[in-house]
Amino acid sequence: xxLEGDFLAKKKGEQYKCDExxxxxxxxxxxxxxxxCELVCCDVPMxxxxxxxxxxxxxxxxxxxx
Numbered sequence: 001x002x003l004e005g006d007f008l009a010k011k012k013g014e015q016y017k018c019d020e021x022x023x024x025x026x027x028x029x030x031x032x033x034x035x036x037c038e039l040v041c042c043d044v045p046m047x048x049x050x051x052x053x054x055x056x057x058x059x060x061x062x063x064x065x066x
Contacts, residue, residue, distance in 0.1 A: 010037060016046035024049065 010016075010027045016038040016060045017024045020042035 010039070015049035017049050018042055018044065018046050020044055 002053045005024050012027055012030050015024055016027075016039050018041035023041050023046075025039055025041075038064060
């Protein structure tokens with residue numbers, strides 16, 4: 001189900017969010033296993049917060065100017 005690019009090394013300061021429960025994880029100590037890794041919550045891979053912010057912004061309703 002996952003493509004090779006889905007497993008990326010996590011860097012300090014990156015944030016990931018669970019779409020199921022809303023849990024947000026901040027990476028304090030990066031993974032150094034050399035194989036890349038994924039963060040999983042509620043049996044679903046977590047998404048980077050930056051990507052989620054772009055998705056939310058694109059779906060946000062536009063307020064009419066007065």
